[in-house]
Amino acid sequence: MKIRLDQVVKTFDTFRAVHGVSLDIESGQLVALLGPSGSGKTTILRMVAGLEYADGGHIYFGDQDATDIPVRDRGVGFVFQHYALFPHMTVAENIAFGMKVSKTKRSKPEIATRVDELLRLVKLEGLDDRFPGQISGGQRQRVALARALAVDPKVLLLDEPFGALDANVRRDLRRWLREIHDELGITTLFVTHDQEEALDLADRVVILDQGRIVQEGTPAEVCRAPNSAFVMQFLGDANRISATVRDGQAYIGETVVDAPTSLDGPIDIYLRPGDVDWRPEGDGIPATVIRVLDRPGGRRVLANVEGGTALEFDVAPEMAVRSGQVGKLSIKRSRLYPA
Ligand SMILES: Nc1ncnc2c1ncn2[C@@H]1O[C@H](COP(=O)(O)OP(=O)(O)OP(=O)(O)O)[C@@H](O)[C@H]1O
Numbered sequence: 409m410k411i412r413l414d415q416v417v418k419t420f421d422t423f424r425a426v427h428g429v430s431l432d433i434e435s436g437q438l439v440a441l442l443g444p445s446g447s448g449k450t451t452i453l454r455m456v457a458g459l460e461y462a463d464g465g466h467i468y469f470g471d472q473d474a475t476d477i478p479v480r481d482r483g484v485g486f487v488f489q490h491y492a493l494f495p496h497m498t499v500a501e502n503i504a505f506g507m508k509v510s511k512t513k514r515s516k517p518e519i520a521t522r523v524d525e526l527l528r529l530v531k532l533e534g535l536d537d538r539f540p541g542q543i544s545g546g547q548r549q550r551v552a553l554a555r556a557l558a559v560d561p562k563v564l565l566l567d568e569p570f571g572a573l574d575a576n577v578r579r580d581l582r583r584w585l586r587e588i589h590d591e592l593g594i595t596t597l598f599v600t601h602d603q604e605e606a607l608d609l610a611d612r613v614v615i616l617d618q619g620r621i622v623q624e625g626t627p628a629e630v631c632r633a634p635n636s637a638f639v640m641q642f643l644g645d646a647n648r649i650s651a652t653v654r655d656g657q658a659y660i661g662e663t664v665v666d667a668p669t670s671l672d673g674p675i676d677i678y679l680r681p682g683d684v685d686w687r688p689e690g691d692g693i694p695a696t697v698i699r700v701l702d703r704p705g706g707r708r709v710l711a712n713v714e715g716g717t718a719l720e721f722d723v724a725p726e727m728a729v730r731s732g733q734v735g736k737l738s739i740k741r742s743r744l745y746p747a
Contacts, residue, residue, distance in 0.1 A: 409435055409469055409470055409483070409562040409563055409595050410432070410433065410434055410435045410468075410469075410470055410595070411432075411433040411456060411467070411468065411469060411563060411595060411597070412431070412432050412433070412466075412467070412468040413429055413430055413431040413432075413452070413456070413465065413466075413467050413468075414430055414465050414466045414467075414468070415428045415429070415430055415464065415465035415466070416428070416429045416430070416452070416455060416462045416464070416465035416466070416467060417429075417462060417463050417464035417465050418448070418451050418452075418455060418460065418462055418463055418619075419463050424619060425448050425451045425619050426448045426451050426452060426455075426462075426619045427618075427619045427620050428464070428465065428620075429448075429452060429465075429616075429619070429620070429621055430465075430621075431614060431621065431624070433595060433597060433612075434595075435595055436593040436594070436595055437595060437596070437611045437612060438586070438589050438596045438598060438609060438610050438611050439596070439597055439598065439610055439611065439612045439613075439614060440598045440599075440600055440605075440606035440609060440610035440612070440613050440614065441453065441597065441598070441599045441600075441614050441616060442600055442601065442602075442603060442606040442613055442614065442615050442616070442642075443601065443615060443616030443617055443642075444601060444617065444642065445601060446618075447616040447617050447618060447619065448616055448618075448619040448620075449567075449599040449600075449601070449616055450567055450599060451619075452599075452616075453565050453567055453597060453599050455467060456484070456563070456565060456597060457479060457482065457484050457486060457565050458474070458477060458478060458479040458482050458484070459479060462475065469482065469483075469562070469563070480511075482563070483559075483560075483561050483562040483563065484561050484562070484563045484564070484565055485556030485557055485559065485561030485563070485564050485565070485594075486556055486564075486565045486566070486567070487549065487552045487553050487556050487564075487565075487566045487567070487569040488552075488566075488567045488568070488569070489567060489568040489569060489570075489571040489572055490572075492540070493540040493548055493551055493552060493555070494540070495539065495540050495541060496539070497539075497540075498536060498537050498538060498539055499527075499532065499535050499536050499537070499538050499539075499540070499543065499551050500523050500527070500536035500537065502540070502551055502555050503523045503526050503527070503551065503554045503555050503558050504519050504520075504522075504523050504558065505555060505558075506555060506556075506558045506559045507519050507522060507558050507559060510559050512559075522558060523536065523558070524536075526554040526557060526558055527554065529554065529557070529588065529591075530550040530551070530553055530554045530588075531550070531584070532547060532550055532551065532554070535547065544577075545572060545573050545577070546570075546573055546577040546580070546581055549569050549570060549573070549581065550581070550584075552569070553569070553585070553588070557592070557594075561594060562594070562595065563594065563595050563596070563597070564594045564595070564596040564597070565596075565597050566585075566596065566597070566598045566599065567599045568599055568600055568601070569581075569585075569598075570582065570605070571600075571602075578602075578605065579608075582605055582608050582609050583608075585609065586608075586609055598610065603642065603643050603644045604644075606627075607627040607630075607631065607643075608627075610627065611626065612624060612625065612626060613625065613626070613627055613630050615630065615639055615642065615643075617638055617642075622635070622636060622638060622639060623635050623636070623639050630643065631643060634743065636745065637676060637678065637745040640678045640743055640745070641678075645680050645681055645720070646678050646679070646680065647678065647679045647680070647681070647717075647718075647719045647720060647721070648676050648677070648678055648679075648717070649676070649677045649679070649693075649713060649715075649717050649719065650674070650675075650676060650677075650715065650717065650747060651667070651674075651675055651676075651677050652673065652674055652675070653667050653669060653671050653672050653673060653675050653744075654672065656668065656669075658675065658677065658744075660677070660693055660713065660714060660715070661713070661714030661715045662714060663692075663693045663694065663714060665693070665739060667744065669744045671744055671746055673746070673747075674746070674747035675744050675745065675746055675747050676744070676745050676746075676747050677739070677742050677743075677744055678742060678743045678744070678745065679719070679721075679739060679741070679742050680741075681708060681720050681721045681722045682721075682722050683721070683739065683740050683741040683742060684719075684721045684737045684738065684739055684740060685737070685738045685740060686709065686721060686723050686727070686729070686735055686736070686737055687735055687736050687738075688733070688735045688736075689735065689736060690736050691736060691738070692735075692736030692737050692738040693713050693714065693736065693737045693738070693739075694713065694714055694734060694735075694736060694737075695711040695712060695713045695714075695719065695734070695735060695736070695737050696711055696712045696732070696733070696734050697709055697710070697711045697729055697730065697731055697732060697733045697734075697735070698710045698711055698712055698718070698731060699731055700729050700730065700731065702725075706722055706723070706724065706725045707722065707723050707724070707725050707727060707729065708720055708721070708722055708723075709721055709722075709723055709729055711735075711737075713737065719737075721737070
């Protein structure tokens with residue numbers, strides 16, 4: 409089921425939370441709404457669900473204007489971070505709940521068969537008699553997904569479903585959700601403020617700021633070509649160096665580097681940790697090492713460049729670097745934005 413938002417607006421009292429958002433979600437795609445707290449992600453999701461009215465614009469499910477379709481007739485399944493399971497129902501009863509109250513009547517054996525299928529799908533066979541208090545947080549969210557899938561939704565809406573779980577469990581559930589999505593192909597809208605989660609999971613990422621879409625594209629597109637300093641910074645791991653461009657050359661303190669840009673005057677140079685080369689001596693931007701951080705994937709160095717800007721960059725794990733050392737940085741890749 410394709411979903412289309414056309415100039416959707418939402419105002420709470422006098423505060424406009426969503427400013428004319430237009431978005432196409434193709435049938436079968438998994439799209440992540442990504443943005444900082446308060447950027448309007450949940451409000452957009454709630455309008456798609458029918459839990460909140462749009463004050464302006466239209467939301468289409470396929471060719472049908474969904475504006476006046478009530479929640480229970482929209483064919484959407486939800487999983488929310490705090491959309492708790494019913495504590496006094498077993499796992500199996502929780503999953504069966506939606507089928508029992510649905511307009512589509514199913515016999516008891518039909519419901520039992522479907523519950524078994526879903527338990528297999530979410531890899532929780534054998535836990536059907538447990539109560540939510542007797543399973544882990546990650547397992548509870550898998551039950552919540554099974555419950556959402558039980559009524560064969562045309563659209564799946566997930567609001568920070570793994571938000572309360574620890575990093576390793578989140579990573580596992582992310583992979584698992586992607587596998588389930590690939591198997592079922594349900595159009596899915598996923599809200600998160602976690603960049604890595606959005607980039608790992610989604611076919612397309614929609615980045616929001618203050619109720620507006622600021623960029624959308626595949627994970628590769630938004631990572632390789634962030635269209636603003638905001639997106640560059642929000643996607644994470646961005647270092648910023650202030651510079652001044654004159655005649656195609658950037659002046660960083662006393663150092664001059666080539667700056668192939670049409671910009672002139674004060675600019676910010678943005679770099680990711682893999683975008684610079686470090687050498688103990690030679691040409692380049694002088695930098696003083698403040699700390700060396702050893703991580704499972706390699707070494708990260710925190711250094712100060714001229715003018716006092718702190719910068720983080722990666723070096724090979726075997727590279728000899730120590731605090732206080734002065735070396736030179738050369739820029740391999742960067743993005744330049746007006747300051
Ligand atoms: N019912 C409401 N009444 C008044 N203001 C609201 C209401 N719901 C949301 N808002 C405001 O609308 C803005 C967008 O909120 P929303 O929950 O959509 O953001 P979000 O991007 O999902 O944030 P978070 O990541 O913190 O959940 C916020 O400034 C919020 O305070």
